[in-house]
Amino acid sequence: MSRLDRMKELVDQLNEARKFYYAKDREVMSNLEYDKLYDELENLEKETGVIRANSPTQQVGYEAAVELPKVRHESPMLSLGKTKDVETLRAFIDGHKTLLSWKMDGLTVVLTYRDGSLSKAVTRGNGVIGEVVTANARVFENLPVKIPYQGELVLRGEAFITYSDFAKINSELMGVDAKYKNPRNLCSGSVRQLNNEVTAKRHVHFFAFTLVKADGVDFQNSRLYQMNWLKDQGFETVEERVVTSETLDEAMDYFSTQVLNNDFPSDGLVALYDDIAYGDSLGSTAKFPRNSFAYKWADEQAETTLTEIEWSPSRTGLINPIAIFDPVELEGTTVSRASVHNVSILKGQQLGIGDKIMVYKANMIIPQIAANITKSGNVRVPDTCPACGEKAEISAISGIETLVCGNPKCPAKQMKAFTLFTSRDALNIEGLSEATLKKFMAHGMIHDFGDIFELDQYKDKIKSMDGFGEKSWNRLWKGIIKARHTTLPRLIYGLGIPNVGAANAKLICLDLGQDLEAVRNADADRLSQVPGIGRVIAGSFVKYFENEENQKNLDHLLQHLDFEEISVSSEQKLSGQNFVITGSLEHFENRNELKTLIEEQGGKMTGTVTSKTNYLINNDIDSNSSKNRKAKQLNIPILSEDSFLELLE
Numbered sequence: 001m002s003r004l005d006r007m008k009e010l011v012d013q014l015n016e017a018r019k020f021y022y023a024k025d026r027e028v029m030s031n032l033e034y035d036k037l038y039d040e041l042e043n044l045e046k047e048t049g050v051i052r053a054n055s056p057t058q059q060v061g062y063e064a065a066v067e068l069p070k071v072r073h074e075s076p077m078l079s080l081g082k083t084k085d086v087e088t089l090r091a092f093i094d095g096h097k098t099l100l101s102w103k104m105d106g107l108t109v110v111l112t113y114r115d116g117s118l119s120k121a122v123t124r125g126n127g128v129i130g131e132v133v134t135a136n137a138r139v140f141e142n143l144p145v146k147i148p149y150q151g152e153l154v155l156r157g158e159a160f161i162t163y164s165d166f167a168k169i170n171s172e173l174m175g176v177d178a179k180y181k182n183p184r185n186l187c188s189g190s191v192r193q194l195n196n197e198v199t200a201k202r203h204v205h206f207f208a209f210t211l212v213k214a215d216g217v218d219f220q221n222s223r224l225y226q227m228n229w230l231k232d233q234g235f236e237t238v239e240e241r242v243v244t245s246e247t248l249d250e251a252m253d254y255f256s257t258q259v260l261n262n263d264f265p266s267d268g269l270v271a272l273y274d275d276i277a278y279g280d281s282l283g284s285t286a287k288f289p290r291n292s293f294a295y296k297w298a299d300e301q302a303e304t305t306l307t308e309i310e311w312s313p314s315r316t317g318l319i320n321p322i323a324i325f326d327p328v329e330l331e332g333t334t335v336s337r338a339s340v341h342n343v344s345i346l347k348g349q350q351l352g353i354g355d356k357i358m359v360y361k362a363n364m365i366i367p368q369i370a371a372n373i374t375k376s377g378n379v380r381v382p383d384t385c386p387a388c389g390e391k392a393e394i395s396a397i398s399g400i401e402t403l404v405c406g407n408p409k410c411p412a413k414q415m416k417a418f419t420l421f422t423s424r425d426a427l428n429i430e431g432l433s434e435a436t437l438k439k440f441m442a443h444g445m446i447h448d449f450g451d452i453f454e455l456d457q458y459k460d461k462i463k464s465m466d467g468f469g470e471k472s473w474n475r476l477w478k479g480i481i482k483a484r485h486t487t488l489p490r491l492i493y494g495l496g497i498p499n500v501g502a503a504n505a506k507l508i509c510l511d512l513g514q515d516l517e518a519v520r521n522a523d524a525d526r527l528s529q530v531p532g533i534g535r536v537i538a539g540s541f542v543k544y545f546e547n548e549e550n551q552k553n554l555d556h557l558l559q560h561l562d563f564e565e566i567s568v569s570s571e572q573k574l575s576g577q578n579f580v581i582t583g584s585l586e587h588f589e590n591r592n593e594l595k596t597l598i599e600e601q602g603g604k605m606t607g608t609v610t611s612k613t614n615y616l617i618n619n620d621i622d623s624n625s626s627k628n629r630k631a632k633q634l635n636i637p638i639l640s641e642d643s644f645l646e647l648l649e
Contacts, residue, residue: 010037010040011055041056045057068133078284079127082268089293095244097242098244098271098272099227099243100255101239101240106183108159109206113152117145118137135582141206147235152213155212155230159191160265161183161203164263190202208227223274268294270292273292300361304359310323310324313387320339323338323340351376357371408547418437423494425502427491428483429452443465449494453560454560485561486563489506489509498540507530524538524541574598574603578603581594583620610634613636
């Protein structure tokens with residue numbers, strides 16, 4: 001193969017990987033593999049003098065394909081030049097006072113504050129055009145929405161989800177086609193939600209790393225001074241250390257040790273000249289700024305032998321491949337397992353039992369397969385589920401192949417279904433853990449949800465089980481009795497209907513008048529009329545209730561439940577009215593507070609302005625935002641908060 005042909009192949013491979021990474025929040029190759037191919041392409045471009053127009057070396061990012069409004073950044077957000085060599089980093093520092101900080105592995109967001117309030121948040125996007133996520137930024141866990149500084153402040157930082165929250169959230173996700181691979185993917189999907197209620201539940205955090213603009217403040221020509229000033233404004237910033245060429249080694253020792261203890265994801269370090277004027281005077285190349293440089297961890301790798309592919313069923317029916325290999329020492333710990341994530345990656349790496357593989361810890365934390373040396377490709381994708389023995393099939397979603405068990409009675413599925421049903425946002429049965437559920441299922445005590453409320457017939461047997469006694473039984477039964485009194489949205493969510501989360505369940509029940517019979521008998525056309533419910537969700541909903549066994553099990557469950565009425569105002573002044581909220585609020589603490597009032601008055605809140613919208617609430621009536629423009633185009637009244645409150649008088 002000629003060098004030019006190889007370049008074309010590399011461009012296609014890398015762009016495909018970029019598309020999945022940036023636009024679809026999925027990965028089809030490891031960071032290590034991507035970097036290796038990228039470096040090969042870059043070297044070939046230097047050797048040949050040929051650069052393809054669509055080469056990833058000439059682009060900063062991949063434009064996300066979502067329905068959020070897009071805006072152009074005031075100045076392009078460039079990538080950083082990078083190295084894995086400490087001496088190259090030392091040469092960059094070259095006697096200059098430099099800030100060394102974490103290179104965060106999340107989603108970069110640009111924030112604008114005016115008059116002391118957050119007015120705009122935009123994702124990095126492709127570096128030139130980003131997506132407006134202001135409403136979502138307002139629910140970041142640690143982000144100040146008001147600051148002392150009253151001028152216009154523009155700063156950049158990283159939105160991220162901690163490893164601990166990632167593990168918890170990923171384990172609870174229902175109705176998704178695949179688990180999120182890492183915190184970065186989960187964060188990207190969370191920040192770019194159309195409903196910021198979902199964002200709030202994902203516990204997104206934010207670390208500021210660059211101050212772009214703050215007129216009228218003397219920063220004493222120091223980036224360190226800027227960071228300390230941002231801290232005074234209420235922002236959390238990336239941890240930084242001031243280094244020189246002579247003190248670099250000590251700082252590197254600190255960061256390389258600390259990364260193992262961090263609960264947040266980072267994939268390296270960033271070096272930034274402290275001298276603002278000097279750094280700015282250097283300008284930039286077409287792709288990289290000259291005042292900063294990135295150091296990526298030189299991942300410790302080890303060669304080992306693949307001994308097994310374990311297929312692990314999940315509650316959604318996905319059967320995920322896990323690589324088992326001879327134990328090796330990496331970053332101070334023993335590693336013997338690594339997720340292969342899906343069938344596409346399994347095939348792409350040509351994995352086979354007995355293959356010599358290279359493994360590493362991504363970001364020094366997550367075990368990954370770096371490369372397959374022998375590539376025998378002898379692993380056979382099973383055609384049956386390891387949990388139930390029933391037929392398993394390969395499903396291709398968004399170009400990614402996954403293995404799926406279609407058996408609704410698969411014990412792995414059932415276990416997870418019971419776990420969801422008893423969870424906090426569903427029936428919220430205290431004392432009924434996953435381990436306890438496993439015991440009851442193993443003893444044949446529960447087969448469907450209704451059986452949980454009949455466990456008193458096994459009272460004596462349960463009290464004699466390991467880990468149980470009179471006190472444990474009483475606590476469990478008290479929790480079960482309490483759970484009998486619930487709400488219709490909690491029940492619908494707890495049924496585990498694919499793609500129907502807690503928020504969607506609430507929307508459906510509200511639109512159908514909190515009427516159980518109307519909910520269980522609704523057709524796809526009716527459900528699609530519910531604001532926020534599309535054809536996919538409607539189809540999943542109808543399919544669930546078309547199943548006779550699901551209906552039978554629900555009837556059994558309903559024998560034990562009674563529903564509390566949703567509190568609504570006796571005089572519903574907003575009955576039948578659809579509202580959209582945008583912009584900042586003055587009279588209400590947050591959007592959820594305003595949403596609650598609208599729903600109590602018989603109205604509904606949706607996220608998008610359509611012909612069915614009755615009012616758009618925006619204190620900036622003359623704003624040129626996309627929602628304002630759409631409302632004016634459709635002749636939909638735009639109300640300030642004050643005008644909205646007048647509707648209730």
